[in-house]
Amino acid sequence: MSLFQSELGAMLIVIFVGFLPNEIWRVIGVLFGRGLDENSVLMQWVRAVATALLAAVVARLLLIPTGGLVALPLWLRLTAVGAGVGGFLAIRRSVLAGVLTAEAVLVLGSWWLGVA
Amino acid sequence: MNSVSSTPPEDRSYLLRWFLRGAAASLSVPGFVLVATFVGFGGLLHDINFPIGAGLLSTVLIWALPAQVILVGGVAAGASLPSLAIAICLSGVRLMPMVVSLMPLMQGKRPRFLSELICAHFVAVTMWVEGFRLLPKVEPAGRPAFTIGLGTGLIGLSVAGTALGFYLTHTLPGPLAVALLLLTPISFAILLVRNSKEPVDWLAIVFGAVLSPLVVDSAGGLDLFWSGVGGGTLAFLVARYGLRKRS
16 A cells, blocks of 8 residues: 555665664764764754654654554543653652553553453 | 774684673663663554564664654654654754764774764664763773674664564553553653753653644644644744743
């Protein structure tokens, strides 16, 4: 149907749309690393865009899920992520603690609701 | 540049030893957290019918989970490929300062271009954190070999995690399968909070998240582009001009 559903097409997309645009920054870091000012106005803008992009990805995965997460009510998805961030902040800023808190809330919630 | 064949045998076993020590060092708590998030990525791949071979290739080549999720999520949502390439290019910018700051530690005394490029490929958040923790304890001459060993170990574990997630999702009971799918958004949400230090960071999170559902039906599959570039630019302008005027 569409290009990405064939293995070869998907691999070409990974290489040309994913690998090259991403890897260029690692190469630039090697080539020009010492001359670049991390705190220039341009870099501040770029970092803000990168952060917003990641937040948008998270929001889309949670608010408009595609697969298995659809079975869960919106409030449970949001509560689990909120609990995870809370767990991270409360328990020594440990990423592992935050992830486990969120997962515990999600699994208990979906088990209690009898969904999924 | 020294060719490998001119390296004395004892030198090679010296490099091999540091390579193996690096690979062994990937078996650590941060390494296992990383694997867990790639298990979640594998579950996502299965969930949206992305071919597994290309998914594994993305872990080896892109080696940056946010970019990988933008790519496969965007492709599944029907985003246009040029707009995805731009979104991925923008998301990859954060790798550059990581490479710049870690390179002196990875290279030791005599930096060689090819070796620098290979070491740079392994740089991502986990590698960056672990590099600063482990490399100072490594002899300078063994550092490139140690870096390549550590990076190969982390990528190898993550490839295994991706495959595991892909084949595991549909065999797990319901609540555990959705738990797997939540791993990606939850770990990203926590990383966003962890990396936010200034008002502009918080504004970018809020604008990006709020714009995302609003622009989801935008023409040409450009929704990630609008929420990322639009939200980020808005956050940048508000932090730079809006907040300053009021204070």
